[in-house]
Amino acid sequence: MPGRVRVHVAARAVNPADLGTRAGDFAAMTPDLTFPAVLGWDFAGTLLDDAAASADVAPDGVLAAGTRVAGFVPWFGEAAGAGSYAEVIVVDPAWVTPVPDGVSDAEASVLAMNALTGAHAIDLLASLAGDLDGSTVLVTGASGPVGAAAVRDAVGRGARVLAVGSADDDAFVAGLGAEVLPRTDAAGIAAAARAVVPDGVDGVFNAGLASHELLDAVRDGGTFVSATRGFMPEPARGITVDGVHVEPDAPRLARLLRDAADGTLPARVAEELPLADAADAHRRLAKGGLRGKLVLVS
Numbered sequence: 265m266p267g268r269v270r271v272h273v274a275a276r277a278v279n280p281a282d283l284g285t286r287a288g289d290f291a292a293m294t295p296d297l298t299f300p301a302v303l304g305w306d307f308a309g310t311l312l313d314d315a316a317a318s319a320d321v322a323p324d325g326v327l328a329a330g331t332r333v334a335g336f337v338p339w340f341g342e343a344a345g346a347g348s349y350a351e352v353i354v355v356d357p358a359w360v361t362p363v364p365d366g367v368s369d370a371e372a373s374v375l376a377m378n379a380l381t382g383a384h385a386i387d388l389l390a391s392l393a394g395d396l397d398g399s400t401v402l403v404t405g406a407s408g409p410v411g412a413a414a415v416r417d418a419v420g421r422g423a424r425v426l427a428v429g430s431a432d433d434d435a436f437v438a439g440l441g442a443e444v445l446p447r448t449d450a451a452g453i454a455a456a457a458r459a460v461v462p463d464g465v466d467g468v469f470n471a472g473l474a475s476h477e478l479l480d481a482v483r484d485g486g487t488f489v490s491a492t493r494g495f496m497p498e499p500a501r502g503i504t505v506d507g508v509h510v511e512p513d514a515p516r517l518a519r520l521l522r523d524a525a526d527g528t529l530p531a532r533v534a535e536e537l538p539l540a541d542a543a544d545a546h547r548r549l550a551k552g553g554l555r556g557k558l559v560l561v562s
């Protein structure tokens with residue numbers, strides 16, 4: 265395609281969406297997909313061609329071949345089937361941003377789609393709810409990169425954040441600036457939130473995909489944003505319900521990667537595995553219990 269550039273991929277995270285795609289969960293979103301297809305959303309690697317870039321990403325408007333970059337393939341769009349589980353991919357230059365020193369390829373790949381999703385979710389919550397400063401926000405899935413970035417951004421906007429992570433991961437979640445609630449089912453999480461904020465929280469970001477009872481945590485007229493449409497409750501009590509849909513956003517990703525470089529945004533890599541071990545990585549992700557992402561390297 266004209267204007268597209270090649271990236272030699274060094275690292276790509278294994279995400280829940282990869283397992284869901286393989287299982288056919290997203291067939292309705294990829295009606296033209298044919299097999300064999302290549303999975304994989306986020307990537308970090310090296311540009312093989314010069315790439316045009318916005319001034320936010322490269323002051324002189326060009327990222328030169330050889331630059332270390334990260335980004336993600338919007339797999340449910342026109343790139344369906346041409347994902348990052350490949351050694352070389354062809355991308356729109358608008359999808360990529362340079363990776364700063366101090367951030368490894370594996371770390372950049374963990375953040376490239378996921379941290380952007382958490383950031384976009386808090387943008388959406390703020391646009392629906394108004395200013396988050398002084399509000400109370402509940403985030404599920406705070407041990408994962410989507411939820412962790414969301415907690416960090418909501419705290420940064422002045423919200424009081426209650427968060428649920430994985431079992432035995434309280435120190436990590438508290439380190440993001442949240443008050444930690446126990447990891448239990450959706451009704452239990454909602455009850456725990458109501459014990460802290462009896463009138464209900466102003467907003468929820470459901471990155472952990474707790475089920476519909478989580479809506480009970482929200483005050484009348486509040487806001488509920490979900491990471492997946494399958495976990496969006498029917499609106500009730502005047503609550504606005506919406507879903508985040510991440511889009512490539514190179515300038516925002518550049519800022520998130522700079523935050524990772526200066527240590528204010530965590531990027532947890534559970535383990536790096538050879539690309540050839542993708543099937544094993546999928547089995548391990550399905551089994552659960554990971555702290556951070558499995559990253560396939562080549």
Ligand SMILES: NC(=O)c1ccc[n+]([C@@H]2O[C@H](COP(=O)([O-])OP(=O)(O)OC[C@H]3O[C@@H](n4cnc5c(N)ncnc54)[C@H](OP(=O)(O)O)[C@@H]3O)[C@@H](O)[C@H]2O)c1
Binds near residue numbers: 405447474
């Ligand atoms: N809409 C978009 O554009 C978009 C983009 C990227 C990702 N996503 C979605 O965002 C979600 C989070 O992604 P991620 O990469 O951060 O996932 P992840 O690394 O797998 O982390 C998910 C976290 O959620 C927790 N969790 C799972 N089920 C839960 C439940 N029923 N109640 C409370 N917590 C629960 C997990 O805890 P345990 O370890 O205890 O299970 C874990 O801490 C995924 O579903 C992903 O598909 C959406």
